[in-house]
Amino acid sequence: MSDTSDLRLLTSARDTGVARFRRWGLVTVPLAAVLFQVYVPRFFQVLQFLEMPLLVTVYFSLMRRDQIGGTFIGASIGLLQDSLSHQPLGMFGIDKTLVGYFAASVGMRIDVDHVVIRLLLAFFLYCFHQFFYWVLARALLGQQIPFDVQQMFFVGLLNAAVGISLFHFLDKLKERA
Amino acid sequence: MDSLLNRYRNVTVLLLVIFAQLILLAYQVKSNQDVRLIRVWAVSAVTPLARLIESLRSGTVRLAENYVFLHNLRQENREIRKEVGRLKIENQYLKSQLETADRVKALSAFQSNNPSRMAAARVIGTGTGANSRVVFIDRGSRGGVAAGMAVITPDGIVGKVTAAYPTASQVLLITDPTFKAGVISQQHRVHGTVRGLGYNSCDVYYIQNEEQVEPGERFFTAGDDGVFPKGLPVGTVTAVREGNPFKEVLLAPSGFQGALEEVLVVLEGVHQPIPEQSVASTEVHLQPPAPPSGQEEEAPAVPGAKPNAGTDADRLRERYKSIGEAQGHRFGEGQPGSKPPDFNLKPEDSAAKPAKPPAEGQTAPPAKPEPVP
Numbered sequence: 098m099s100d101t102s103d104l105r106l107l108t109s110a111r112d113t114g115v116a117r118f119r120r121w122g123l124v125t126v127p128l129a130a131v132l133f134q135v136y137v138p139r140f141f142q143v144l145q146f147l148e149m150p151l152l153v154t155v156y157f158s159l160m161r162r163d164q165i166g167g168t169f170i171g172a173s174i175g176l177l178q179d180s181l182s183h184q185p186l187g188m189f190g191i192d193k194t195l196v197g198y199f200a201a202s203v204g205m206r207i208d209v210d211h212v213v214i215r216l217l218l219a220f221f222l223y224c225f226h227q228f229f230y231w232v233l234a235r236a237l238l239g240q241q242i243p244f245d246v247q248q249m250f251f252v253g254l255l256n257a258a259v260g261i262s263l264f265h266f267l268d269k270l271k272e273r274a
Numbered sequence: 275m276d277s278l279l280n281r282y283r284n285v286t287v288l289l290l291v292i293f294a295q296l297i298l299l300a301y302q303v304k305s306n307q308d309v310r311l312i313r314v315w316a317v318s319a320v321t322p323l324a325r326l327i328e329s330l331r332s333g334t335v336r337l338a339e340n341y342v343f344l345h346n347l348r349q350e351n352r353e354i355r356k357e358v359g360r361l362k363i364e365n366q367y368l369k370s371q372l373e374t375a376d377r378v379k380a381l382s383a384f385q386s387n388n389p390s391r392m393a394a395a396r397v398i399g400t401g402t403g404a405n406s407r408v409v410f411i412d413r414g415s416r417g418g419v420a421a422g423m424a425v426i427t428p429d430g431i432v433g434k435v436t437a438a439y440p441t442a443s444q445v446l447l448i449t450d451p452t453f454k455a456g457v458i459s460q461q462h463r464v465h466g467t468v469r470g471l472g473y474n475s476c477d478v479y480y481i482q483n484e485e486q487v488e489p490g491e492r493f494f495t496a497g498d499d500g501v502f503p504k505g506l507p508v509g510t511v512t513a514v515r516e517g518n519p520f521k522e523v524l525l526a527p528s529g530f531q532g533a534l535e536e537v538l539v540v541l542e543g544v545h546q547p548i549p550e551q552s553v554a555s556t557e558v559h560l561q562p563p564a565p566p567s568g569q570e571e572e573a574p575a576v577p578g579a580k581p582n583a584g585t586d587a588d589r590l591r592e593r594y595k596s597i598g599e600a601q602g603h604r605f606g607e608g609q610p611g612s613k614p615p616d617f618n619l620k621p622e623d624s625a626a627k628p629a630k631p632p633a634e635g636q637t638a639p640p641a642k643p644e645p646v647p
Contacts, residue, residue: 128323134402135410136324140331150402164284172291178402180316183436183446187299189402191292198288237299242451243472 118157122270127153127174135181146252148223150178152260154193155222156267158200159209167204171197185238192230196222212261219260223253310437317439321410324399339363377536384428389544390503392426393417397534398442407450407470409433410442411537419443422501424540430507430528431455431495432537445537448508448527449474456496457508460548462486465496468508468525476509478523483516487523494548503543 130149138145154174158167175193179186200222209215227249234240301307340363378394385392393413401408413419415438423435425445433447434455446453449470457468457478464485466478478493491511497504509525516522594617598605603615 128319131402132320132323132327135320135399136327138400139397139409145400165287168284168288168291172295176295176312177316180313181320181402183401183408183444183450183452185299185302186312187295187302190295191299194288194291194295198284238303240452 131177150174154197155200156264158197159204162204164201167197167201216257219257220253223256321442390540391542392538407447409445414439414441414443416440419539424502425537427529432529434501456499457493458496460492476525481521483521487514497545503545505546505548
């Protein structure tokens, strides 16, 4: 990318401003996302495909446009999710730390308020998240977890579609700096 | 140095956070111990919220039934519909009470008939993670539950407790890819290890291709894994394939058919014998001989033949025997190349005109064939 285009993209990102959120939103939304994961699939098994903690991580990291912030957001949500799973602590933590960092890096460079960009980001970050989790489980825990690429792409698209609506809703919690 | 750190501050923080989590992960894997404090905090924080949401949900459902449903009906016929609505709600309530009582009664009956000491619990939530099959139950260490205990229903095993917190416990379901338990087949007593496949199915591993397992066969816990007492139903075989290096045996778990709501935690397990399979009766029933029917049976083709000579082959044999005897032929004594009797003659004709017995070393002249009617 040339210097000129870099400048334009950065300027565009700055134009949109670094989003700030109400403090209660920063705590309750991730907690609600993890609770959703714990509670809702019990009654609607079809919603088990939704990775709400991931979508929330992606959104907050994108909007913060701060790599360190994204890193800590991802780590916190991931560890919370870990503590309610049967896996050792750190599996989702490491995974979502990277997702948060990458999402924040992208948020710093391009205008992430566009729907198509959000859709693509949610899709790719979902695929990365699933693939990296599979790698971690295989490499660090020696678990033979099945990995279906087709299913991952399909569920990734569904998550991205849900993510668009969720991001739109979460935009309302935003306070401009 | 400072400028270098400032320049790569973001990446440094990222690497530090990941490194810290890797250390945490390595500690847990290496020492096979959990960082219990963090989990206790998280579960203690989430359990009351989950209970609150459950209360809100059931309250909302009741409200919807009591108000919205009735409100719509009132518009049609206020008096009658009001009565119907009241009865419906009462009926619904009683039905749900009855269902709950039935389930509790079934669990209680199972508990009292089973020598193992068990405690009933209710499922209050599921675990996180797309691949994990984990649920939370509302009985924890205060209720005597500890990690490693078996969780079952009267229909079969459900999973095992992986962590017990004061007010709740985490249960790893049989369908989770990391679940494993020793099993034995009912019919051929084949040993294997059941493991989850991530969706609502399991397979039995470590079964040699030479071993015999059939679809429809049931598997029971073998009691050799230290978690599940022997003799609990696990599931039914749905498919069997030859595999490399082991046979592929797919299993439909019998423990949770439908939604999982109430379970039993085995506090003290007692091994039980594996029930014998009911063997199909080996008694053979033969139908009586078919009654004679048609002209052929009424008038047998062979005079002197029994009316119920048996099959067509028996009747044919009788016919040929009588034709042969009428022509002086003795079956089984003719030399190779000697003339056979004329089987085209009718038995009565053969009896009227017995053929001359052929002289020694001569062959009898061929009899004129007659058409067989």
